[in-house]
Amino acid sequence: MPPRWKPEAAAIVQLPTTSVPSYMQTIVGKQSPISEDIEEFRGIPYAHVPGRWEHSQLRDRLPRDVFDATQNGPRCPTQKKGDSRAFQSYLPFPDDREDEFECLNLLVVRPSKEALAKHNIDTEATQLPVLVWIHGGGFADGAATDPVWDPTRLVLRALAEKTPLIAVSINYRLNIFGFGGSSDMLAVQDRHGSLKGVNFGLYDQKVALIWIKCNIAAFRGDSTKVTIMGHSAGGICCHLHLLEAELGTKKPLFRKAGLMSGSCGDLDLTSLDKADERWADLYRLWSVQADNPADRLNMLRRIPAKDLLSSISEIHWRLFALVIDQLTVRESNLGCGVSVHLGQGGLDVQIKSADESIQVMLSTTDDEFRGFVQMANWNYATFRSLFTSSYPSEAAAEDILQAYGIRPASSDEELFEAFSEFISDVTIIHKVHRAGEFFKAYRGEQALLQGKDPKRVGVQSYHFEFGNPFPGPMKGIAHHGVELIYAFDNFHDALEKTDRGILGGYIEPHQKLAETTVPQPLSNTDNGKYRHSNIDLAYELQDKLIQFVVEDCQETDQRTSPDEITTFSHDRSVRVDNWSSNEKWVLKRKKLELLNKDLASLTTATRRLVGSVIGMAL
Numbered sequence: 001m002p003p004r005w006k007p008e009a010a011a012i013v014q015l016p017t018t019s020v021p022s023y024m025q026t027i028v029g030k031q032s033p034i035s036e037d038i039e040e041f042r043g044i045p046y047a048h049v050p051g052r053w054e055h056s057q058l059r060d061r062l063p064r065d066v067f068d069a070t071q072n073g074p075r076c077p078t079q080k081k082g083d084s085r086a087f088q089s090y091l092p093f094p095d096d097r098e099d100e101f102e103c104l105n106l107l108v109v110r111p112s113k114e115a116l117a118k119h120n121i122d123t124e125a126t127q128l129p130v131l132v133w134i135h136g137g138g139f140a141d142g143a144a145t146d147p148v149w150d151p152t153r154l155v156l157r158a159l160a161e162k163t164p165l166i167a168v169s170i171n172y173r174l175n176i177f178g179f180g181g182s183s184d185m186l187a188v189q190d191r192h193g194s195l196k197g198v199n200f201g202l203y204d205q206k207v208a209l210i211w212i213k214c215n216i217a218a219f220r221g222d223s224t225k226v227t228i229m230g231h232s233a234g235g236i237c238c239h240l241h242l243l244e245a246e247l248g249t250k251k252p253l254f255r256k257a258g259l260m261s262g263s264c265g266d267l268d269l270t271s272l273d274k275a276d277e278r279w280a281d282l283y284r285l286w287s288v289q290a291d292n293p294a295d296r297l298n299m300l301r302r303i304p305a306k307d308l309l310s311s312i313s314e315i316h317w318r319l320f321a322l323v324i325d326q327l328t329v330r331e332s333n334l335g336c337g338v339s340v341h342l343g344q345g346g347l348d349v350q351i352k353s354a355d356e357s358i359q360v361m362l363s364t365t366d367d368e369f370r371g372f373v374q375m376a377n378w379n380y381a382t383f384r385s386l387f388t389s390s391y392p393s394e395a396a397a398e399d400i401l402q403a404y405g406i407r408p409a410s411s412d413e414e415l416f417e418a419f420s421e422f423i424s425d426v427t428i429i430h431k432v433h434r435a436g437e438f439f440k441a442y443r444g445e446q447a448l449l450q451g452k453d454p455k456r457v458g459v460q461s462y463h464f465e466f467g468n469p470f471p472g473p474m475k476g477i478a479h480h481g482v483e484l485i486y487a488f489d490n491f492h493d494a495l496e497k498t499d500r501g502i503l504g505g506y507i508e509p510h511q512k513l514a515e516t517t518v519p520q521p522l523s524n525t526d527n528g529k530y531r532h533s534n535i536d537l538a539y540e541l542q543d544k545l546i547q548f549v550v551e552d553c554q555e556t557d558q559r560t561s562p563d564e565i566t567t568f569s570h571d572r573s574v575r576v577d578n579w580s581s582n583e584k585w586v587l588k589r590k591k592l593e594l595l596n597k598d599l600a601s602l603t604t605a606t607r608r609l610v611g612s613v614i615g616m617a618l
Contacts, residue, residue, distance in 0.1 A: 011039035011112065015218045017061035025062050029108075030070040034152050037115035037159060041108040041219070042145070043073025046170070046211035047204065049101040052177065052301045053185050055195045056104055056204050058211060058345050072096045073105030075143040076174045077305045079312070082137075082146050086371075087485055088472035088506050089494040091147040100305045103171050104204055106211075107144050108219055109151050110166040111159045119162050127222035129550045132212060132254070133169040134205055136232030136262065136481075139179045139320040144169040149231070153489040157539065158546045165549050166221040168212055172204035174320075176312060177305070181323035182279035183272060184293035195343055197327030198275075205237055206342045209253045213347065227256040227549045229361075231484060235262020239435055240322070240329070244340035245358055246439070247332075251350040255553055256359040258545070260487075261368060261428050261480055263435035265337050266603045267610060267618065269329070270321040281315040318614045336438045354450060357443060359556045361548055362436050363462035366478035368424035374473070376613045378419055380408055386612060390605035396598060397605075403591050426595060426606050428480070433592050436461060440562045458557050461565040462544070466572055469498050469534050471505035483568075486538040487545060495534035531573040540574065 011029035016022050029041035045063060047056040077098045084091040113123045135142045135149055151167030158165045172178060178201025189196055195203060213223050230238045238257050243264075245252035283289075283296060286303065290296045300308065322329055324338060332339040383406065391397035401407070405418040436459050444454040464483045467476035470491075474482075485491050497504060532540065544566075548556065565577045565585060579585045595602055607618035 019060040041069040047104040074099035076103040088470035129225040134230035134234035136234040140175040170208040173201040179320040187293040226254040229258035231260040235259040239263040258361040368428040460560040489538040
């Protein structure tokens, strides 16, 4: 069978194996369809999955000595195929094969050697900073190759600005295969295995980071300049990897971490007892009645992946979370909720130095879960009943309701806005703020012990007020994920059309409805109201992210103030606000501190409110 690439256009990487003895393998990529300056290497397997609900194992070589990396690798099984409806503009999603055991692969995107030379960059001596993207999807959906977060345009922008970088996007196991857990799994784990515990998808990510550490130099990447970044569930995972690096003694696998609308806590965590209850429901559904853990699990292991996924909806398992198994994820009394213990996967790493601090970027949007409130359709009585019953006293609950303007005399419109702010805060913004406050306090204490400046803590914050530019129910709303439209610029053509006044929402190619071809007056996107066009906003946000990835940690630390928050405003200008003096953020901090007074009750209330909508006991 002839190769699927043209030799003259192929991108070639020589990759040494880590086996003994080591030898060279060849990876054949391709030129990006977006630009001849960019090369792609797709579907590179980084780990084995030895069996269902077993921890992955790092590969020491590729499956073939000449590996075709011109096509996407298999994706992890999910209940539904992805689409870009939430962003209100169409992108075609690839129809990739699903495979539970071969889904641990990654995508590498880099500038070509010729493109670097055109920018007078020494391709022999220069190693490029590396961005590792961990996709979101609620631990249940998504893939490295979903087009919303394809990193090609970001890499192209970095090249154009003469600050080139390499981007890597990773697959990891999802839903019941990556984040299902039970005591039975712990009971049957091999005593001689390298890692005990569940949270298999999280460990997959750790193995990917180890593979990148060992192999990225072959792609002209600098393994000492790795930034991990993720959105939503991906941001939560970045937070967990950050906690392991922060509280551990080993030299980290990355030097920076970006947490976009995601940090760990509350709904993202479940106890082993709760996980066992969900697992018992699964056993009952499949009539599993064996007497010992191994036999019970083996019965589920024999069920085809698609059938197992289909059965999840029958028991209303709509939300996946990390399991506090007290092995890989443990409760912590340090003020960060949990600690993480994934090990080093056999990698021989140095002890980190006392002054080594990972630079952290946190970000949120104004209306993270407005769409959820639309689905919830709460009224005052229902909301108040669920909320106040979670607190030990009605007075404590009432303080929070009053702070958010949730009052019996409020109009339906006022209640909707109050519910939207509240649910956005408790599910995302409050957790991200808590994460930032922990790192500031913990690092400040460490700095004082070492006789250093306690204000140089390496934590910076971003907030996005700008709304969705496309027609649809979220038009003009700063909803969960709106920043991805601009950060990766993969809706580039639609953004350009919107800038010209041509409106087109989510329209699939087979639909007869065509986009509006006549320029329309745009009251919401009038250039007179906005400081920047959509395309300029994309470039400005990309430049901020690129700067974070490529600059030295000392530079990042020096320009970062822990009391500042960079805000991308409604009018698309960028301003620097202050948590201590800006009216919006002073008020927001008061609300978040009020939520923080009784975290246990807040968590109970959040579980009841969310569970009442999704039909799942949390």
